[in-house]
Amino acid sequence: MTMPDYTIKVASYNIHKAIGADKRRDPERILSVLDEIDADCVVLQEADHRLGKRRAILPFDALAAHGYSYVPLSLRSCSLGWHGNALLLRDFASCVAYERVRLPRLEPRGAIICDIKIRGRVWRLIGSHLDLSGLFRRRQVAFIVDRLRNLQRDLPTVIMGDFNQWRRRDGCLRLLPDDFSVLPTGASFPAQHPLVGLDRIIIAPQIRYLECGVHNTPLARQASDHLPVWAKLALSPDF
Template identity: 40%
Template sequence: MTGSIRVVSWNIRKAVGLDWKRAPERILDVIASLKADIVLLQESDKRLAPRRPALPLDMVAQAGWTAIDADPLTPSIGHHGNAILLGQGFSFSRLHTMDLPGLEPRGGVLAAISGANVNFTIGSLHLGLRQKDRIRQMAHTLDAVRSFGGPAILGGDFNEWRGRDKDKLVPHDAPWHEIAPGPTFHTARPRLNLDRFVVDTGIKVLDMGVVPAGDMNRASDHLPIWADLKFGTDHVA
């Protein structure tokens, strides 16, 4: 459908499953089942320097994905573990990595994307554990998004557990809407809506959901979220 895309966001816990085995092929199998156009990952790099990808780049390419190189001077797949995978028919023209303010080292990645006959901004984020840090980090991100222009979609592990009925991190007078598809943490007993999207109010949410734990094969301690999104006619090329 022209102007419509499926975006997935998932904290993959460095590809370590609930069995404490690192199994990148398990992560890629789950991603393949979701039929996404774009995948936003968090905790996509190993913990210790030089922080090599938890998903080997050759496996990512063989699975049909283009991984945006967020940190070319390192072997990492992401920036602060945040990575963006593009499906066929999608390309990027501009990249911005962010070190987000707060007590802990946190970050995000923004990219200007073309595909599905539309140009838009996509971002992957992993926000802090303290509420005041999360609010500052989201404000910092939205300021950066404005410089890109066009419609924008953000996704990630927002670490925001305070319900799902109202926007928690975006200003109420801003043209953004926060989407919490459902509980994503912990995989063994999901109760907290930690993983979310933020989209421009001009982008229509056609459908959204959380991947059931049974379909996850215990690949991570977070469940993936997905959203089918349609851009307004004024955004479609």
């Protein structure tokens, strides 16, 4: 079934540097999970090695072979993302603007803000991997919200990532604007026996969700310690 021009499918996936339940690093397994999800846009966390030159976990040529391009967020040619946050796009989507954001942190953390044109519409996608500390998570969400308020162009906005926040309506999520919605995607961690929804998709009021969920397949349960979350989103054609 072909989706209308104002509908997209997005996903968020903490790939855990491609280290799976068997303790092996297997980038091709992650790419196969992305094939299963078949999203238009995917925000990744832990997409680069943490030490050394911080090389990309997923080989660039393999991404292309699986039908994805990436937004050039890294300051290093060998890396995929910014503080491990990366954005993958299908070939019918393009990035018209992006911004790297340094977040208040106990340890180095960042967020990405990308304006994406897809099927004739421009959407704003934000990806991040928030702190383990509740105090710093709250500071980080407040910082992202403040940055959004200061952006000149008002766009339908989707915030995705690993929020490290257990409850959907608690903690740092309470600092989101009142008219933003945290989608009921479900429990995504730990992957083999998911109990809590650390991974989130949040939408602005111009957007409604058609479907959302956790991508829980045998392959996904093996590929990372997190399961991906996804949503099909619709935008009013009048917006």
